[in-house]
Amino acid sequence: MRTTVQKYGGSSVETIDKMRLIADKVIAEKEKDTQLVVVVSAMGKTTNQLIDIARQASSAPSKRELDMLMSTGEQVSIALLTMILNEKGYPAIALTGSQAGIKTGGIHTKNKILDIDIDKVKTHLDNDKIVVVAGFQGFNEDGDITTLGRGGSDTTAVALAAKLGCTCEIYTDVDGIYSVDPRLYKNAKKLDQISYEEMKEMASLGAKVMETRSVEIGHRFGVPIYVASSLGNMPGTYIKEYDETMEQRSITGLSISENVLMITLNHVPYSSANIAHVFTRLAKAEVLVDMISQTSPVEGYANISFTTMVDDKSAVDEILNELKAKFPEVEVQEEDAISKVSVVGMGMRTQSGVAAKIFELFAENGIDFKQVTTSEISISYTIDSKYKQKTIEVITNAFDL
Amino acid sequence: MRTTVQKYGGSSVETIDKMRLIADKVIAEKEKDTQLVVVVSAMGKTTNQLIDIARQASSAPSKRELDMLMSTGEQVSIALLTMILNEKGYPAIALTGSQAGIKTGGIHTKNKILDIDIDKVKTHLDNDKIVVVAGFQGFNEDGDITTLGRGGSDTTAVALAAKLGCTCEIYTDVDGIYSVDPRLYKNAKKLDQISYEEMKEMASLGAKVMETRSVEIGHRFGVPIYVASSLGNMPGTYIKEYDETMEQRSITGLSISENVLMITLNHVPYSSANIAHVFTRLAKAEVLVDMISQTSPVEGYANISFTTMVDDKSAVDEILNELKAKFPEVEVQEEDAISKVSVVGMGMRTQSGVAAKIFELFAENGIDFKQVTTSEISISYTIDSKYKQKTIEVITNAFDL
Numbered sequence: 001m002r003t004t005v006q007k008y009g010g011s012s013v014e015t016i017d018k019m020r021l022i023a024d025k026v027i028a029e030k031e032k033d034t035q036l037v038v039v040v041s042a043m044g045k046t047t048n049q050l051i052d053i054a055r056q057a058s059s060a061p062s063k064r065e066l067d068m069l070m071s072t073g074e075q076v077s078i079a080l081l082t083m084i085l086n087e088k089g090y091p092a093i094a095l096t097g098s099q100a101g102i103k104t105g106g107i108h109t110k111n112k113i114l115d116i117d118i119d120k121v122k123t124h125l126d127n128d129k130i131v132v133v134a135g136f137q138g139f140n141e142d143g144d145i146t147t148l149g150r151g152g153s154d155t156t157a158v159a160l161a162a163k164l165g166c167t168c169e170i171y172t173d174v175d176g177i178y179s180v181d182p183r184l185y186k187n188a189k190k191l192d193q194i195s196y197e198e199m200k201e202m203a204s205l206g207a208k209v210m211e212t213r214s215v216e217i218g219h220r221f222g223v224p225i226y227v228a229s230s231l232g233n234m235p236g237t238y239i240k241e242y243d244e245t246m247e248q249r250s251i252t253g254l255s256i257s258e259n260v261l262m263i264t265l266n267h268v269p270y271s272s273a274n275i276a277h278v279f280t281r282l283a284k285a286e287v288l289v290d291m292i293s294q295t296s297p298v299e300g301y302a303n304i305s306f307t308t309m310v311d312d313k314s315a316v317d318e319i320l321n322e323l324k325a326k327f328p329e330v331e332v333q334e335e336d337a338i339s340k341v342s343v344v345g346m347g348m349r350t351q352s353g354v355a356a357k358i359f360e361l362f363a364e365n366g367i368d369f370k371q372v373t374t375s376e377i378s379i380s381y382t383i384d385s386k387y388k389q390k391t392i393e394v395i396t397n398a399f400d401l
Numbered sequence: 402m403r404t405t406v407q408k409y410g411g412s413s414v415e416t417i418d419k420m421r422l423i424a425d426k427v428i429a430e431k432e433k434d435t436q437l438v439v440v441v442s443a444m445g446k447t448t449n450q451l452i453d454i455a456r457q458a459s460s461a462p463s464k465r466e467l468d469m470l471m472s473t474g475e476q477v478s479i480a481l482l483t484m485i486l487n488e489k490g491y492p493a494i495a496l497t498g499s500q501a502g503i504k505t506g507g508i509h510t511k512n513k514i515l516d517i518d519i520d521k522v523k524t525h526l527d528n529d530k531i532v533v534v535a536g537f538q539g540f541n542e543d544g545d546i547t548t549l550g551r552g553g554s555d556t557t558a559v560a561l562a563a564k565l566g567c568t569c570e571i572y573t574d575v576d577g578i579y580s581v582d583p584r585l586y587k588n589a590k591k592l593d594q595i596s597y598e599e600m601k602e603m604a605s606l607g608a609k610v611m612e613t614r615s616v617e618i619g620h621r622f623g624v625p626i627y628v629a630s631s632l633g634n635m636p637g638t639y640i641k642e643y644d645e646t647m648e649q650r651s652i653t654g655l656s657i658s659e660n661v662l663m664i665t666l667n668h669v670p671y672s673s674a675n676i677a678h679v680f681t682r683l684a685k686a687e688v689l690v691d692m693i694s695q696t697s698p699v700e701g702y703a704n705i706s707f708t709t710m711v712d713d714k715s716a717v718d719e720i721l722n723e724l725k726a727k728f729p730e731v732e733v734q735e736e737d738a739i740s741k742v743s744v745v746g747m748g749m750r751t752q753s754g755v756a757a758k759i760f761e762l763f764a765e766n767g768i769d770f771k772q773v774t775t776s777e778i779s780i781s782y783t784i785d786s787k788y789k790q791k792t793i794e795v796i797t798n799a800f801d802l
Contacts, residue, residue: 016454016457016458019458050477053417053477053481054480054481054484056417057417057420057481057482057484057485057488058484058485058487058488059488060488061484061488062483062484062487062488064494064495065479065480065481065483065484065487065495066480066484068476068479068480068495068497069476069477069480069481071476072473072476072477075469075470075472075473075476076451076454076470076473078466078469079455079466079467079469079470080454080455080458080466080470081458082463082466083455083458083459083462083463083466083467084458084459086459086463086466087458087459087460087461087462087463093465094465094466094469096469096546099544099545120544143500143521144500145497
């Protein structure tokens with residue numbers, strides 16, 4: 001018997017009526033004699049509303065309780081979807097993250113899945129139940145309720161599929177993975193398939209469909225991930241092992257990160273220890289640092305630029321203030337109207353000249369960039385956000401995306 | 402060090418602003434060097450709203466999931482109150498029913514507390530935390546989330562106090578226990594103290610302040626219960642062991658149950674087995690049967706009247722339909738405009754004549770009653786609801802309540 005994990009996001013379960021449509025989709029799959037696990041997010045904007053009310057209660061809500069509060073969002077949606085399935089005559093059971101055995105570690109509001117005790121889910125599947133699991137949540141070794149941060153429900157779904165050795169279907173409000181975000185470029189092409197590596201670069205570099213961490217888990221455990229619209233039956237995109245037929249494309253996609261915060265530290269008294277200290281502090285505060293560039297130290301002082309997200313500004317500022325207190329000569333420059341543009345393609349491993357071609361395009365079109373970083377299958381640039389649209393047009397035209 | 406359990410109901414934690422007032426009250430007690438457990442209900446009408454949305458999802462929501470859904474109400478309020486306490490500088494920790502070790506048994510939506518694994522709560526108290534516990538909920542042996550039905554949060558609070566061997570303070574929207582519900586009779590007198598026995602009769606007979614089950618637990622484990630207003634500092638009422646000074650009163654209180662459903666079965670083929678069958682079925686469906694009266698069987702047929710609540714009508718009807726299918730000669734009469742009036746007093750054990758005096762009052766004032774039952778410390782009458790107000794006035798005047 002086939003087993004499948006399906007995941008439905010918040011906009012798909014926004015109302016009871018939408019949940020009924022999802023229930024029908026779930027039932028259609030169940031009717032194919034499939035053992036089915038359904039992961040759902042909180043209804044619509046519930047999580048944001050819960051965060052808002054937490055902020056009314058406290059300017060800095062205790063994170064353990066913030067997790068407890070946010071987890072109610074998925075608890076409501078799994079209970080309701082399960083009631084609907086039961087009423088339609090398809091025995092279903094709702095499991096919170098903790099009940100589904102999802103063990104997590106890390107700090108509250110940004111936990112990571114450590115392992116899943118999958119036995120309970122399997123027992124219910126063997127009893128022919130549709131198992132409806134709360135996305136985004138788990139429990140830690142203290143028995144506290146935890147949440148998984150951004151993209152947490154996708155992570156839950158892919159991790160469950162990894163444990164069950166099956167495919168994971170992510171149903172969302174977009175109908176697949178595009179070479180460029182169709183909200184930014186309306187002629188973008190939908191991809192039939194994309195490799196995990198490309199998707200990871202696309203996701204971490206700003207494609208909003210899937211978070212890197214869930215693709216990473218899929219890659220590590222060989223879980224085929226299918227991304228498609230929760231409405232209708234249009235074909236979506238498979239994220240899967242790299243396949244040589246994909247190599248004909250030099251670039252698979254272009255992705256944009258907005259709300260990038262670029263920090264430049266000028267005149268830092270140079271020692272590896274000083275630099276390490278700053279980035280260790282940032283890591284401990286779970287601030288994700290993305291691009292880092294440093295120029296060679298001159299006369300004992302170094303200049304460093306790095307990027308993170310505007311959301312983490314207050315955590316970053318606290319750490320930078322410590323640094324300034326220690327080294328008053330450091331000049332800190334923060335720029336927050338920054339976008340990051342990345343081109344991604346497995347083909348770049350074997351086809352040279354992509355970087356050169358893009359530098360030419362920038363020069364021809366008067367686009368200034370601030371930082372450049374490269375990986376084996378991607379090149380990323382930070383630019384002033386005012387150049388964003390122009391950059392998208394120039395690159396998509398040149399590479400036929 | 403003193404330990405106290407405080408419980409705040411839904412109307413006391415209806416908004417963040419009200420929660421801040423409650424937090425101040427909690428802190429004032431904590432400042433007296435008290436180890437403090439705070440039990441809270443869901444905010445305002447949240448539980449009813451959750452039930453409404455469940456009914457939108459399904460006409461007969463699966464009860465396991467209904468429990469899961471309803472339990473989110475308290476989970477939200479404990480998280481928020483704890484955030485407020487933490488922000489005010491008083492370390493607090495929120496525990497769901499399951500995290501607080503509240504083990505339950507029975508059927509979903511009407512569970513009973515079997516035991517509390519109190520160690521976790523004690524550890525947090527010993528670490529000087531204010532422990533904020535979700536009322537109304539626990540978990541069963543399958544690890545499912547359960548709820549405790551009506552008055553569940555009071556039950557949680559008193560059961561925790563029993564385990565901790567301390568006093569339980571119930572803060573609510575009334576300022577104590579009155580001889581008659583002040584909403585029904587505005588000159589009613591507030592009692593300084595009342596015995597568990599009287600309170601149990603008052604509660605089960607319709608006084609809306611405390612449910613019997615929580616008073617029963619208090620009685621069994623000798624937990625002093627203090628009932629007072631969540632606002633202001635007016636003295637409330639102690640519910641405690643019987644004390645001879647209480648005996649001067651022949652009647653302590655008068656209570657009214659409204660929404661009583663009275664069922665009369667005429668012409669039931671008489672056998673103990675038939676009668677037992679009906680009441681066993683009612684018990685299994687967790688329909689609370691209150692007054693039962695049967696006249697002596699005539700020519701092999703019996704007449705029986707019993708009362709329950711109008712809320713349970715659909716469950717009752719299902720069982721009565723089975724009975725009618727089996728014995729077509731049974732005539733079923735249902736009356737739902739019925740009130741039950743009860744007078745309660747430990748003094749009735751030693752003072753005779755209360756029953757006689759009330760029969761006289763009824764006769765003088767033209768009040769017809771349908772059923773009468775007596776216990777050692779109470780007498781109850783069912784009357785047509787149209788006599789309710791008159792009955793209250795006549796009895797309160799005669800007994801100076």
